[in-house]
Amino acid sequence: MLKLGVLASGRGSNFQAIIDSIKAGYLPASVSVLITDNPGAYAVKRAEDNGIPPLVMSPSGYPSHDSYYAAVADELKRRGVDLVILAGFMRVVRKPLIDAFRMRIMNIHPALLPSFPGLHGQRQAVNYGVKLSGCTVHFVDEGMDTGPVIIQAAVPVYHDDTEESLSERILKYEHRIFPYAIKLFAEGRLHVEGRVVKVLSHSKEDAVVVNPPLDG
Ligand code: GAR
Numbered sequence: 001m002l003k004l005g006v007l008a009s010g011r012g013s014n015f016q017a018i019i020d021s022i023k024a025g026y027l028p029a030s031v032s033v034l035i036t037d038n039p040g041a042y043a044v045k046r047a048e049d050n051g052i053p054p055l056v057m058s059p060s061g062y063p064s065h066d067s068y069y070a071a072v073a074d075e076l077k078r079r080g081v082d083l084v085i086l087a088g089f090m091r092v093v094r095k096p097l098i099d100a101f102r103m104r105i106m107n108i109h110p111a112l113l114p115s116f117p118g119l120h121g122q123r124q125a126v127n128y129g130v131k132l133s134g135c136t137v138h139f140v141d142e143g144m145d146t147g148p149v150i151i152q153a154a155v156p157v158y159h160d161d162t163e164e165s166l167s168e169r170i171l172k173y174e175h176r177i178f179p180y181a182i183k184l185f186a187e188g189r190l191h192v193e194g195r196v197v198k199v200l201s202h203s204k205e206d207a208v209v210v211n212p213p214l215d216g
Pocket of ligand 1: 007010011012013014015048087088089106108110118119120121171174
């Protein structure tokens with residue numbers, strides 16, 4: 001069974017969605033460890049409540065960012081992790097971790113990449129005035145939110161949206177597509193060709209864009 005290592009910095013609602021998907025029998029995986037850079041993260045409580053060992057690793061304890069990510073990679077390897085999940089991990093991951101888990105690190109971003117990378121993707125979308133935004137699950141490469149896109153969900157942006165209201169609308173889809181992307185990986189259905197991820201489909205429902213219901 002696929003072993004996940006989850007990295008999270010805060011609330012951990014995506015982490016919870018993954019835990020719930022495993023418990024529901026939807027996702028054939030287990031979580032071997034939660035690594036956080038923030039000892040106060042609510043994700044730590046979620047790990048404890050679900051029998052997942054939490055591990056606090058802060059970059060301040062290491063001489064460089066590279067040595068920090070090398071240590072994180074070692075912890076993940078030591079636990080036999082197959083796939084690394086960035087679930088609201090608010091740092092740019094560096095080469096030692098990326099090299100150790102090439103195309104085996106997934107991130108969720110709250111915008112339709114390549115639009116609005118970096119921090120506050122939802123705020124950027126509201127301020128820019130786009131009429132559609134959403135979320136993206138992608139493999140992680142050396143760039144800032146630039147890796148191959150696995151799946152995206154689109155939601156409308158209304159003229160009276162705030163960062164908060166849009167974030168809430170997007171988050172519901174984050175919780176759907178992240179477990180789904182991991183499931184596709186677990187089933188061996190993701191093939192990366194250059195920067196294009198091919199989803200080996202069983203049906204048209206596996207189309208890469210999940211749209212909100214037309215009457216929603
Ligand atoms: C999520 O909206 C996630 O997409 C975003 O942080 C939030 C974490 O929420 N990630 C990024 O912005 C990464 N650049 P959560 O802790 O409840 O899962």
